[in-house]
Amino acid sequence: MREDLPAVAENVVRAIVEEVPSYVAAFEGSMGETIRNAVQLALGGFLTLASGRRGVALRTPAPAMEGAYQLGRGEARSQRTTDALLAAYRIGARVSWREMAGRAVDAGVDGSTLAAFAELVFAYIDELSAASVAGHEDELASTGRVRARQLERLARALLDGSAEEVVLEAAERADWTPPTTLTAVLVPRSQARPVLGVVPAATLEAGDLAGMDELGVLLVPDAHGRSRSALLHSLRGRGAVAGPARPWLEARTSYARARRAHALGLEGDTEEHLPALVLTADPEALADLRSQALAPLADLRPAAAEKLTETLRSWLLHQGRREDVAADLFVHPQTVRYRLGQLRELYGDRLEDPRTVLGLTLALGVAEPHEVPDH
Structure with a gap:
């Protein structure tokens, strides 16, 4: 044989x-x-x-x-x-x-x-x-296991500000084809696996990052244009935050915005929260602006100052439409008229001054100021 x-x-x-x-x-x-x-x-x-x-x-x-x-x-x-x-x-x-x-x-x-x-x-x-x-x-x-580690290193390199040549080398080692854009998504760890099941297979997962104990960080490729709505739909009801789509080498900026939105208690699409993100970019400056803009109310009792502040905010946002202000505040239009009379007494002609109106609009653009950590 x-x-x-x-x-x-x-x-x-x-x-x-x-x-x-x-x-x-x-x-x-x-x-x-x-x-x-x-x-x-x-x-x-x-x-x-x-x-x-x-x-x-x-x-x-x-x-x-x-x-x-x-x-x-x-x-x-x-x-x-x-x-x-x-x-x-x-x-x-x-x-x-x-x-x-x-x-x-x-x-x-x-x-x-x-x-x-x-x-x-x-x-x-x-x-x-x-x-x-x-x-x-x-x-x-x-x-x-080896490729998973390489992909995680790539995600970290994108988020920690590594030099472009370092990121490109990491992408080559991981055999990962760069997309046009990346979108940072923060998602509760309990929801990370389900989300990974519906986003593109080339999505990067950053793993454990400082200050992100309860959240996973995903970098989703090419979720811009019409594809963004599909991503947002898959995130609905999961407590996730989606940053803006950015050129893939600039994914760090998408991540930074998503983190700021999460720190403010916001969810979903950061593009829908741009006013709040802009107004809270410098919390100390916002606090000073509020104090300056609302100085005429400083001597009032807190309850009265609060009612007039919310009326002034609604009046500014509704461009002076009294009926809309009343509906917004759930009060009678006559109540709105009375409060506006009080505000005109306190502010005088300054309510007609564009710079005063701008300052008040910015100061009251968000309902309450939030302190946002410096990331």
Whole structure:
């Protein structure tokens, strides 16, 4: 049988090529020679196993098991599934059994020995198949972990202000094709997995970042234009914040805006919260502006000052339309008239001054000032 191994191996290879089309290209060139040698190694290992003494536990030779394991890893690196490989094993077992059994019959091997031989053939193939599947799974897991780390490093490089050449090198190492834009999304960690399931596969996940214990950070590619509405729809009801779409190398600016919006207690699309983001960019300046603009109310009782402040804010935002102000404040139009009379007494002609109106509009543009951490 050992003398016939090269011929048997060649017949096995021929049968696999004929019956498993995905292997046609794999058997060409130097790769084909490697696989032919692996087939002979597997067959030789089987004959070594079959030559063991009866009554002694048989163990598949280590070289054959290692060869099968490495074959599985190679299949994973070639981006093939185990389906074709397991089919090749079944074909190889059939062809090998047919040819070696014929040789055994010619040599006068008795029926009981031939039956034990057949059992051994298929047990051996099962072991090799299991070793190859293990190699395939280990390679995928290893490759997946390595690339996941590389993608996370890329996300961090984009967000920590690394030099452009550093970011480009990180993208190349991660085998990540840069998009036109990236959009930073802050999402509660409990919602990160569901969101990742609906956004593009090329989305980057930044992992743990300072000050972001409860939130995950995603960088979603090409969520601009019409695609933005799809992203926002997928985030609805998840407590997420989506920054603006920015050229991918400027993703840090999208992240910074999303963080500011989150610090203000805002959710959803930061583009809908631009006035609040602008007005709270300098909290101390806003506080000083409010004090200056509302100085005429400083001597009033707090409750009275609060009512007049909310009336003044609504009057400015509704451009003096009394009915709209009344509806906004849930009061009678006469109440609005009375309060506006009080405000005119306190401010005098300044309510007609464009600079005063601008200052009041900015000071009251948000209902309450918020302190925003410097990121």
